[in-house]
Amino acid sequence: MNWLETVRTGLQAVRAHRLRSSLTVLGILIGIATVVLSVGLGEGTKSSVSSQISALGSNLLIVSPGSTTSASGVRGGFGSAATLTVSDANALTSKVAAPDVENVAPVQSASLEIDNGSTNWTTSVVGTTPQWLTVRARTVESGRFLTAADYAKATTSIVLGPSTASELFGAFDPVGQTVTIDDIQFSVVGVLRSAGSDSSSNLDDTAIIPLSTEVQRLSASSSRSSLSSIYLAATANSTISAAYQEVDAILLARHDVAATAADFTITAQDSLLSTATSVSKTLTILLGGIAALSLLVGGIGVMNIMLVSVTERTREIGLRKALGATPIVIRRQFLVEASVLGLIGGVAGAALGIGGAIVIPHFITNDIVVSPTAVVGAIAVAVAIGVVFGVYPAGRAARLAPIDALRSE
């Protein structure tokens, strides 16, 4: 008896017991759908987190002021101290002291109201240098970015984020228009291209002006020289940690403090990334574990049904043996039945999972990324479960003696 006939016989048996077969399939189906969805959810979280982090800029280091315990044991809030200065930022551009730092963008940001006639919008106004565009891996949608001349002459040029531009100007192109901040007129020279938003801040709702302008004309005199942060780009991904060491050494020396009392914090983008990745990996493992348990339950369901099936069909098995079926043929027939149940459950479960991946993101904030590998893998696992949990019942069927089998009522 060849495989084709065996498969056909197996399918006949599955069809002959529709209700029982579909309940068994349901167990596998739920397990596989759970696997597809949970792996997809893990992948979706991972990719959205890493895209948010890489949107910050590539090979990025962020120096923030404060946030260490002072000698008296009082811990300052993160970023609360006014310890970073423009001259700190200038020192970091030294190719001698910091050869692995490619670009430096000092930033002083403040939440300010921007007016366009009667329309006003409060946003984060960022004073920085022309390097900001490169360091933050942004591009300009229309017009131009700030130039070295803007910085040197402290001009009143302003570049708007796309959200800010549409809040102030609607669909109208703002390039060449003027806006007012604190009664100072700024001329809009460009609009940034959208970079999307992360969970904490909207990267598109911002306005960029020369740092020199911000320092001289917008800041309160007490905080003139202090920076909100310094963004740095390392020369390459592999030099991020070298750049980190150099920046750390330069700033410690300039501030004349010990490493344990550092009044600044350096965050590397790749360390954010690896933390986020390990968090989402834990999430995936947790969800995957639950899914694996539900698959195990589904598999036990298959075994249970196959055992019932063998007992119930003792006469049939006896008859088939009397008519010339060898134990191997009987074993194969039941294995095929079990794997057909697994296959149907796997395919239906994968379909349900893919459907869920399309529907569910409308109700939650996370993306669900279903990879073809995961789908194929899940179906393979479902068939394997059918086979593994079918082996014992199939073996029992194969061992039945034809006379005992025929005698049973």
Next chain:
Amino acid sequence: MPEPIIALREVHKVYRSGSLEVEALRGVSLDIGAGEYAAVMGPSGSGKSTLMHILGCLDVATSGTYELAGEDVSDMSEVDLAAVRNDRIGFVFQQFNLLASLTAWRNVELPLIYAGIGREVRKRRAIDALTRVGMADRLDHRPGELSGGQQQRVAVARALVTEPALILADEPTGNLDSHSTADVLALFDELRAAGRTIVLITHEAEVAGHAQRTIRVRDGLVVELEGAA
């Protein structure tokens, strides 16, 4: 006597259940020739079922030899015995043993599937066999849609489809009313007339009367032979 299809020599069968030993057959020797129609009779517990199982290669003797159509099957493996059953023996059971989910012709083709015969040939031979037992108009009926007598006819067709050397019928009329019994026995008479070798196990003398020879089994021994022995 023509060349024997069945030749049993000093066949013993002992069943062990724990420390208990039951000798169901105690040295049976028996020859049945080609084209013979023999009835095996005996009360329950006589060993007649055991004899039938051994004749049908569903079980093997503890000692002694059994030649079926000239080949010694006493020491064959389970796999070889399956091939012998498939190829040389056609079974007819008291319970019909048709698969409820399959139509008549699908039931009849089953032995041919295990023989590895192709689809087209199987279907043609199944239809031929059903035609021979007068069931040509019920090919696509399932067993549940057929009367007891019709179901047994389908079972006979299934026994015939491989053109076996021996047709072994175990109480084939045990579950039938008198009308269907007569019907099925008439069918066996026809098969006998066509030269088939038939061994029929029964406890009804009336049924055994259709056979040309009656073999009586008592206490594990063949005690009486009548007719063409």
